[in-house]
Amino acid sequence: MASTLKHRTLSGALLEEIRQAILSGRYPAGSQLRQDALAETYGVSRIPIREALFQLEAEGLVRIVPQKGAIVSELSQAEIDDVFELRALLEPRLYRRSAPSCRKPISISWSKFRQATSAPSKAEKSIGMAS
Secondary structure (H helix, E strand, O other), X not given: OHHHHOOXXXXXXXXXXXXXXXXXXXXXXXXXXXXXXXXXXXXXXXXXXXXXXXXXXXXXXXXXXXXXXXXXXXXXXXXXXXXXXXXXXXXXXXXXXXXXXXXXXXXXXHHHHHHHHHOOOHHHHHOOOOO
């Protein structure tokens, strides 16, 4: 983990690690995230773990419940749809803004692009949306 901490704060690196663990399903919805267990897992003190959990609460990925700690949030289908709709609105704008800063021409095979974007994602497969 030491190599992944370059150029960022410890709590920021932990935030990314725990976020990815939640999104990948390693910490499933409804599971309790205990600060002491996470600190032991990542080999750090509880302070940066607590900071990461507060940020994850602000992002809606966990709920902090008195006397229980952090609980991984459950996302409804409507919330998942909202996230993808928001991404569909934001990502094209970000791509257009970043395109002028590209220094090299981008070559793309449209058939490969269509093939890649038409295949169901891991997320779609995991919730049974793949046809």
